Amino acid sequence: MLDTDLIAASTPSSRLMVVLHGLGDSMEGYRWMPSLLALPWLNYLLVNAPDEYFGGFSWYDIYGDAAPGVTRSRKLLIELLNDLPARRFDFAQTVLFGFSQGSLMTIEIGARYPQLFAGLVGISGYAHEPETLVRQLSPEARQQRWLLTHGTQDPLIPLAPVRQQVQQLRAAGLNIQWHEFPKAHTIDTGAELACIRQFIMDRYPTPPR
Numbered sequence: 001m002l003d004t005d006l007i008a009a010s011t012p013s014s015r016l017m018v019v020l021h022g023l024g025d026s027m028e029g030y031r032w033m034p035s036l037l038a039l040p041w042l043n044y045l046l047v048n049a050p051d052e053y054f055g056g057f058s059w060y061d062i063y064g065d066a067a068p069g070v071t072r073s074r075k076l077l078i079e080l081l082n083d084l085p086a087r088r089f090d091f092a093q094t095v096l097f098g099f100s101q102g103s104l105m106t107i108e109i110g111a112r113y114p115q116l117f118a119g120l121v122g123i124s125g126y127a128h129e130p131e132t133l134v135r136q137l138s139p140e141a142r143q144q145r146w147l148l149t150h151g152t153q154d155p156l157i158p159l160a161p162v163r164q165q166v167q168q169l170r171a172a173g174l175n176i177q178w179h180e181f182p183k184a185h186t187i188d189t190g191a192e193l194a195c196i197r198q199f200i201m202d203r204y205p206t207p208p209r
Helices: 033-037 067-082 101-112 130-135 159-171 191-203
Strands: 004-007 016-020 043-047 051-053 056-058 094-099 119-123 145-151 175-181
Touching: 016 067, 016 101, 033 191, 067 101, 094 101, 094 191, 101 119, 101 130, 101 145, 119 191, 130 159, 145 159, 145 191, 159 175, 175 191
Parallel strands: 016 043, 016 094, 094 119, 119 145, 145 175
Antiparallel strands: 004 043, 051 056
């Protein structure tokens, strides 16, 4: 079971964003999101990855074979998502957000999970084994709305291979909005955050409930 914390919307609603952090970080690194995104009708479910990593957490092993950790973390996230209806959250009202390793896990879930989300946001990440991923797409995957962004100055995950992956995923039929920003391996709280905010607002065209 994954450790989570729910930050309730200031205006009661069933709209939810599930937030997946990057390597070595934790849910604590995302408590700024509600105030900066300024979407009072949005609930936030902050999630810690399962493995301890130098004071933070990790979704998978970056030094060896990533596949076992990715598969295990995907199963844990599926268990978490399967429990959302019991917490009175609807998949169609849920955005899945991830940064770096969390972005990879967002892509994993969005490609395979048999439910349609409000939207999927992946920041500064990449796809794990994209050839396998496109062969295992769920029927819902091509109906999902995706926002993927990356930094042109990212020293940890170079831009060019990720850009090629996005082209590959688009060719497989995924509806991906792709944006590049002049940033390193981080979340830009200016133009990029504004882009994320607009994407989320566009996914909820009707009044909150």
